[in-house]
Amino acid sequence: MELSPPLLQLATQALDLVLDFKRPADAVLSAFFREHKKLGARDRAFVAEAVFGVLRRYRYLSVVVPAANPRTLIIAWLLKARGMSGAALEKFAKPELIQHIRAAATDNLPLGVAAELPDWVVEKLQASMSDADILALGRALQQPAPLDVRVNAHRADRDAVLARLREEGHAVEPTPYSPWGIRFREHPAINRHPLFLDGSLEVQDEGSQLLALLVGARRGEMVCDFCAGAGGKTLAIGAMMASTGRLYAFDVAEKRLANLKPRLARSGLSNVMSQLIASETDTRVKRLAGKLDRVLVDAPCSGLGTLRRNPDLKFRQSPEGVAELTRKQAAILRAAARLLKPGGRLVYATCSLLPEENEAIVEGLLAEGGFALLPVNELLAQHKIPLDTGAMLKLSPVAHATDGFFAAVLVKAASPAV
Secondary structure (H helix, E strand, O other), X not given: OOOOHHHHHHHHHHHHHHOOOOOOHHHHHHHHHHHOOOOOHHHHHXXXXXXXXXXXXXXXXXXXXXXXXXXXXXXXXXXXXXXXXXXXXXXXXXXXXXXXHHXXXXXXXXXXXXXXXXXXXXXXXXXXXXXXXHHHHHHHHOOOOOEEEEEOOOOOOHHHHHHHHHHOOOOEEEOOOOOOEEEEOOOOOHHHOHHHHOOOEEEOOHHHHHHHHHHOOOXXXXXXXXXXXXXXXXXXXXXXXXXXXXXXXXXXOHHHXXXXXXXXXXXXXXXXXEEEOXXXXXXXXXXXXXXXXXXXXXXXXXXXXXXXXXXXXXXXXOHHHHHHHHHHHHHHHHHHHOOEEEEEXXXXXXXXXXXXXXHHHHHHHHHXXXXXXXXXXXXXXXXXXXXXXXXXXEEOXXXXXXXXXXEEEEEEOOOOOO
């Protein structure tokens, strides 16, 4: 694609809007493209790639430029990450700027800059990880995520779907852990594919797919996805239940639940009841106390495990925000725990990398009594899944090519015999 001054200016404008970090970058870009409807697909692709490319390497690029403004950051990204030659960039930038970027000393960068993580995140990770592991994690999080989809077992068979996609020329492979997952090497417009439109496929990261497996919902049970969001995991659980029993999808955000409706219609499931709740103490929640077989809490979290997709998130979070989230996570988990029958299963999950949002929350509930930890590695072994991260699930883009993901499975103590 031929870079032009107007295109570089558009990318600079878009990046400028993103860098205040007040709203998610993808939402800002969507609004920007709505305002610039005449932009062609290639130009849009360049603007998006430039914005996300700078966000992925923002700390490093800020070091190599004399002044970190949107235009110089994009020039540095083109030179350092995109591999454009200085000669090709001379009509867009002064030779002194190009020389400065080339000559910048980058041999002994601080760990936070090299890993592209805020210093406060690095400090929190150092409590449980070596500096070398933090650097490897940070570098993995800088890479764009592949496209994972889940085959709807209620509608289709993974082997048949794989064969069809390969016949159509797609480079696809089965995911190594999820029995329903398919990974694309490229990022096709899957939302226009007939298999997506008829509900046979849903976009979902492999780590997220494994949550449904850990919930282990069976036909005819009463199950709840406590923080359902747009319902990706709800649909995976519903397929496991073969559209029988009752599956509640709770969320506090009306917009997220509205996004579930078209997905639910495509899926062919008839056992899902989506309900908007005011909070975890809503009367609609309390009404189910002691009645459910299984509950999934995919808790609101910092999202730091999803930086491959949302690189701006690390600049929109703070230690204070995480502290507030941990209070919310503990309250939600306790409320969800009350819904279970004796012997019922509770799955707690986040897409965070921080122990205070993960192990600490689970250990807090265990310390109160009434629940026991069910080792995840044993559960996965029962399903013949070659994945062992110990008693709790800890997925990493370094080791597993997934988002950073955490999950623990708890079982409610059976009532004492009378």
